[in-house]
Amino acid sequence: MDATDLARWQFGITTVYHFLFVPITIGLSFLVAGLQTAWSRTGNEKWLKLTKFYGKLLLINFAMGVVTGIVQEFQFGMNWSEYSRFVGDIFGAPLAMEALLAFFLESTFLGLWIFGWDKLPKKVHLACIWIVAVGTVLSAAFILAANSWMQNPVGFKINPERGRAELTDFGAVLTNKVALITIPHTIAGAFLTAGALMAAVAMWHLVRRPGRDTAAFRSAVKLGSWTTLVAMALLFITGDIQGKIMTEVQPMKMAAAEALYGTEQPAPFSLFTIGTLDGSRPVWSLDVPRVLSFLATGTFDGRVQGVNDLQAEYAARFGPGDYAPNIPVTYWSFRLMIGFGVLAALFALWALWAIRKGRSPAPERRGTRLLMWGMIALPLLPLAANSFGWIFTEMGRQPWIVFGQMKTAIAASPAASSGDVITSLAVYTLLYGALAVVEVGLLLHYARAGLPDVTPPPATESDEDRPLAFAY
């Protein structure tokens, strides 16, 4: 394994890990803002209790997203300096803007929200969590615009003298059609994740702690499950559009997603394959006729190009080389993304069904035991779907780091030795592993703890000496 492979493993591990926390942060900050708004509007204490309860889970998760995000920003320069030199004129701007416009908002207003319960007027305090939520989406939009440029580079020209890509139209970068569809798709995925987490935790309480805060947890199951279902619908719509855009700008990725070697018209959608996916006849496969044609082109008899034709086309255009990504990885990650996402929506539906019309799942019933297992799986399913979605997107772009412009093989840092990269890979893996144990332990602890008491402290003490409403 050379330094480039090690750097790729490091990018994969740190990015997938970072993106376990990001979607929860995005989705849950909006849901918590919604809960606090409900409290502000109705004065019903159950909303305040839920705000504080899910707010705590949000904060435990937020910290991990923040610290793992620092690694992401440094990593381009540390491991991918040739890439950074090549794209910096274009790719750096969204990163800088993400920090200036989004990170400052998120960190500052999150601090105000955490510590400001007794220091800010109620409305201002509520505005803080909304600003945090908007900040998380802004941040996602900038970084996805940057990533979309790697998938579909636009608004630039190559300067052969400097050997780099130079920005000619920043508006084109921000309105890249890949970015415009990837942003809603990713945000919808974030809501799928946060909704599933909210519903699952609340359902656990309804079953395990019957009679305690029932009304509040019923509301949370409904809010979480409906969020998950609506998010799934949006994921289907945006994913469908994304597929068509991908077919247009990265046809090889679409062909790889289907392990479609020969060009077909109409093309079937492969649900499942037993075999090597190397272009030889599969042992067994389940196909739905014409569906791939529809996914890729919007018509049921559209022509979908296969890997072999595209390989020949790219070799003629870019010179000799292997232009197909790792087919088994792209084929399976694409299916696992969809499968886990759909399963999450089904489990959310199950949760809604279990509490329909004021019912509550009886602890002694066999079905309830099964439901509990479903609820344990529910928050994990979208996390898996998100991870496979990113693995598909990034692996499907290979061998390119910037599609059609720069290959991954020449993008790593000449100054970073294999020893350097092995060291950092080992440090991150060990550290991230240990932090995962701590984080999950805390999340479970606070998720089990149930809703906090929200009676205000006695107002007898003078304002000056009153203990802080919240302190680390």
Add this chain to the structure above:
Amino acid sequence: MELSTLWFLLIALLFIGYFVLEGFDFGVGALLPVLGRDERERRVMINTIGPVWDGNEVWLLTAGGAMFAAFPEWYASLFSGFYLPLLLILLALILRGVAFEYRGKRPAASWKRRWDWCIVFGSVVPAFLWGVAFANIVRGVPLDAGHNYTGSLFTLLNLYALLGGLTTLALFLTHGAIFVALKTTGDIRHRANLLAERLGVFAAIAAVLFLGVTLLRRATPAAVVLAVLAALCLVGGLVANRLPSRTDPDGRREGWAFAGTAAAIALAVASLFADLYPFVLPSTVDPVTNSLTVANASSTPYTLKIMTWVALVFTPIVLLYQGWTYWVFRKRIGTHHIPDEAAQMPAPGSPPGSRAAAG
């Protein structure tokens, strides 16, 4: 003025902001076991920076992003060249950030002790290594014709750079002690004053030595003026830290003292950047061809123009709301302000009525 020069100034400004702001929260974190004699005092210290440390850290992320956008060659050479020190800094910042958020989440003393060590490690290591890094930037490092770093870890650990590390560490410790004195009441405030007096002497000696050696190597008029002003501000701050407060007989003039150390850090960093210009990363090998300068490291004028507009519009907004946070949390805190631990710690199985509200 060329846009690339403007961006050199803006990046200098971002690093100045970062070191002035995170400088004191590094100091507070590093002094946790020194000034915090018991759990309550340690919590007082952590809560003086609780609402603001994360926002302070974003100055670094913005500086890094701005460097990537405005000087991609600088970002690429620096980050890939200073690989292992940056890895250590990242490790430290990760542990520190998680520690602030997680240390209060379980009651066990062993849990808190472990996170306290993460905070100390996470504060001392970057406070030292940023000095090492900036000393090496000013001094220059071996670069090849492709601007790639060709030295090893030990190239970076030269005496001059280690002196730079000691300087930032001592400055941030002093700055942090004065911040604790500025933001607390009671016994801990008094002890922070006394500690700042002693640390301040070390900081002053280290800073004068380091800036002196820097200017002996290569001096520009602006760098000399800024360095002298930095030294004066530091001395002024340390004097203010000894003068009795006019409103509170127990206290010192901590506001002026803090302004003094803040200005000293800002001016010292400014002096380093003034000394560096027009280079961004000089090469010690074939300096004429291999060095990175404001001219050969920068992005295109088009990118810089867009970035300039964004910075002009949004930086004042950021400064406004970040300033507002400091105003919201302006009050001093003492041990009596720290809520009981049990009030924030849910214990599964206990009746819900026994717990008080917590964010």
